[in-house]
Amino acid sequence: MILLQSYNISKYFGAKQILNEVNVTIQDHEKIGLVGVNGAGKSTLLKILTGQLTPDAGELMRSGNLTLGYLAQDSGLESGRTIYEEMLSLFQPLIELEQQLRKLEELMGDSQVKSNETEFHRVLNQYDRLSETFREQGGYSYHSLIRGVLQGLDFPEVDDHSPISVLSGGQKTRLALAKNLLQKPDLLILDEPTNYLDIHSLAWLEQYLQTYSGAVLVVSHDRYFLDKVVTKIIELEFGRATTYPTNYSGFIDLKNQQQESLSKQFEQQQTEIAKAKDFIQRNMVRASTTKRAQSRLKALEKMELIEGPAAKQKQVFFTFDIKLKSGNDVLQVSDLAVGYSGVALAKKINFLIERGESVALLGPNGIGKSTLLKTIVGELPSLEGYLRKGTNVSIGYYAQQQEKLNPQKTVLDELWDDYRLMDERDVRTILGNFLFRGEDVYKKVGDLSGGEKARLSLAKLMLQKANLLILDEPTNHLDILSREILESSLVDYPGTILFVSHDRYFLNKMATRVIELSPAGTESFLGNYDYYQEKKAERNSQTTEKKELAKTQLGKQSYLESKEQQRLERKRLKRIEELEQLISATEEKITQITADLEKPEVAQNYTSCLELSSELSEKKFALDNYLEEWVSLTEE
Known part of the structure; x- marks a missing residue:
């Protein structure tokens, strides 16, 4: 079934045409990736599809009763509620239904209602009907669903006292994503949902979207993510849309x-x-x-003329080089502790980086990866231990938030002020290679988009010609084409690289070694991201085997204790089997009593109706107790 369809959609901003007769069809259950360079019109198209913008030409058709969820790029959730209250507000109809059920239960226990055959029968029927509706709509699972989504998106400890107002911008964006996922619309439209997610959250989101029952249209520059999630690619290029029935790698x-x-x-x-x-x-x-x-x-x-291949999109062009070769040992870190105001985020950090290595620093959000990089480049003092740079090591640092850029300067001055001996023509040529052409060089840095700031920071980094590059999320805000060019430039770079990234495609291509940062310290893995994942999985498997072996050895050492555990386990399994039989028999009895109550001869007999209703309540109460005990025993 077609959920949404655009026909010959066109859009202008001033005299510039952004979209030119764009046709998009979204079917039920489809997983679609929307790709294109920055400025191609992806966010504009999404806003038209969601009704936030009106096209200048063309038509937009939606199926009746279509429910639609939309996460705009970097759109944080603002609310005066706590995190859990905000998520709970999505289930207000279920909460109200639950309150109605509690009131009906009170009525069913009321002596006056019990004594009135007609009223008691009416309340009982209403309770049965609402109970079934409550169950079908997920009344028994929405609390666990909220917890699961929040934990998957890196909100591990959430309670009613966690206010949204104190969250960071990135956390608010993740919370807006969580709210969209919990709403479960027919069509979920996501603009860069992978921003602010660490690798573990990304893996969780991939799995969630793969099994999502509705349709998904997603804009992302994360090629690994697109390969895992989508089965269709729509490319926007020169204002037109082309559809490819495959994932990202297949599309290429x-x-x-x-x-x-x-x-x-x-x-x-x-x-x-x-x-x-x-x-x-x-x-x-x-x-x-x-x-x-x-x-x-x-x-x-x-003759029907064949159109020539479209001109190539404007591309950034750059290469990284070094002024001077460093010594073999580039950076040595021993028992280092890093943090702020005397409070350590990470301790026991030990590693040695040698010339020519490209080392990825991995770890969960908040563990101190960016703090470690800032400590290495001298922006923060170390709290313990020491770090030592090797002979002739010069550092070039790319900051995640581009905080080293001056928002008051023009693009031209931001670059030229650091390299005053360069001719203006040469500076403009370099800026042109990073897509700052014509009047663009007079834009204020503070007015640039995230992608433009990233390109300007890379231009400054390139001119440093440092032999050790420290890169904090270098692919953020770059479109896919720019990421690929950055990868190619860094692969040919003759120096040494230490970088933080959650772009797994970039990690696989760039890393020759992975250093994992954890609360226990650091651990090194030789190879790229996939190899690191394999070794972690292998180690987890070995840990499980060791635990099983330890259990066996423990059993030999403590035979009597083991026998007692076995006896308790047999008792538990036997009780589970008994409970399953009781549950089955009780459910059958409830079905039988419910059918008897609907018989005309019973409904007209007050005494029989009262006795059966009382028995029904007892059976339901018993069933709830059986189920609760069964869940408790099976979870053990």
């Missing part, structure tokens, strides 16, 4: 094949046209060949 292959095929067809046709024109020019004036030339001219005029 398909597009390259199509471009190559189109290029060959175009070249062949151009060769044919050139030959035809040459024949016509040589033979049109000769009486003996005029008719043949005219026939060839008519055929040329009727």
Whole structure:
């Protein structure tokens, strides 16, 4: 079933056309990735599809009763409530239904209602009906659903006393994502949902969206994420949309094949046209060949011309180089503790980085990765231990928030002030390579987008020619094409790299070693991200085996204790089996009593109706107790 469809959507901002006759179709249950360079119009299209913008031309059609959830880029949730209260507000109808059930239970226990056969029967029927509705709508699971989503998005300890107002911007964005997921709309539209998620949260979100019952349209620059989640790609390029029935990696292959095929067809046709024109020019004036030339001219005029391959999108272009080669030992860290105001975020940090390595620093959000990088570059003092730079080591630092940029300067001055000996033409050429062209160089830094600030920071970093690059989330705010160019530049870089990133595609391509930062300190893994994951999984498996072995050895050492545990386990399993039989028998009895109560002869007999209703209440009470005990025993 088609949930949403756009037909020939066009949109202008001033004289500039952003979207040109864009056609998009979203079917029920589809998982779609919307890709394109920064400025291609992705967010504009999403706002049109969600009704926040009106197209200048074209039509938008939605299925009846379509429910739609929309997470705008970096849109934080603002509320005066606590985290849990805000999530709970999504289930207000269920909460009200639960309150109605409690009131009905009170009425059913009221002596006056019990003594009135007609009223008691009415209350009982209403209770049964509402109970079934409550169960079908998830009344018994919405609390655990809230907890699961919040924990998956890195809100591990949430209670009624956690106010939203004190959260950071990134946390508020994650909370807005959580609210959208809990609403479970027919169509979920997400603009850069992976911002502010660490690797563990990303993996959780991937799994959640893979099994999501509705349709998903997502904009993301995370290629690993797109490969895992989507089965269809819509590319926006030069204002037009092209659909590919595959994930991101498949889309790249398909597009390259199509471009190559189109290029060959175009070249062949151009060769044919050139030959035809040459024949016509040589033979049109000769009486003996005029008719043949005219026939060839008519055929040329009727020829259906093949459009040449589209011009390439503007691309950033840069390479990293070094002024001076460093010594073999680039950076040594021993028993280091880092943090703020004397409070350590991470301790027992030990590692040695050698020349030519590309080392990824991994760890959960809040563990102190960025703090460690700031300590290495000298922006923060260390709390314990020491770090030592090697011979001739010069550091180039890329900050995650681009806080080293001056928001009051123009783009041109921000770069030129650090390199006054450069000619203005050379500075402009470099800025042009990073897509700052014409009047763009006079923009204020404070007015730049996240992607533009990232490109400007990379331009400054490139000119440093440092032999040790310290990079904190270098792919943030970069579109996919810019990320690929950054990867290619860093692969050819002759120096040493230490970086933090949650872009797993980037991690796989760049890392030659992974250092994991945890509360216990640091641990090194030789290889890229996939190898690190394999070793972690292998280690977890070995840990499980060791635990099983330890249990066996413990059993040998404490035979009597083991026998007692076995006896208790047999008793537990036997009780579970008994409970399952009791639950089944009680449910059958409840069904039978409910059917008896609906019989006309019983309904007209006050005494029988009262006895059956009382028995029904007793059976339901017993069933609840059986189920509660069964859940407790099975969880053990």
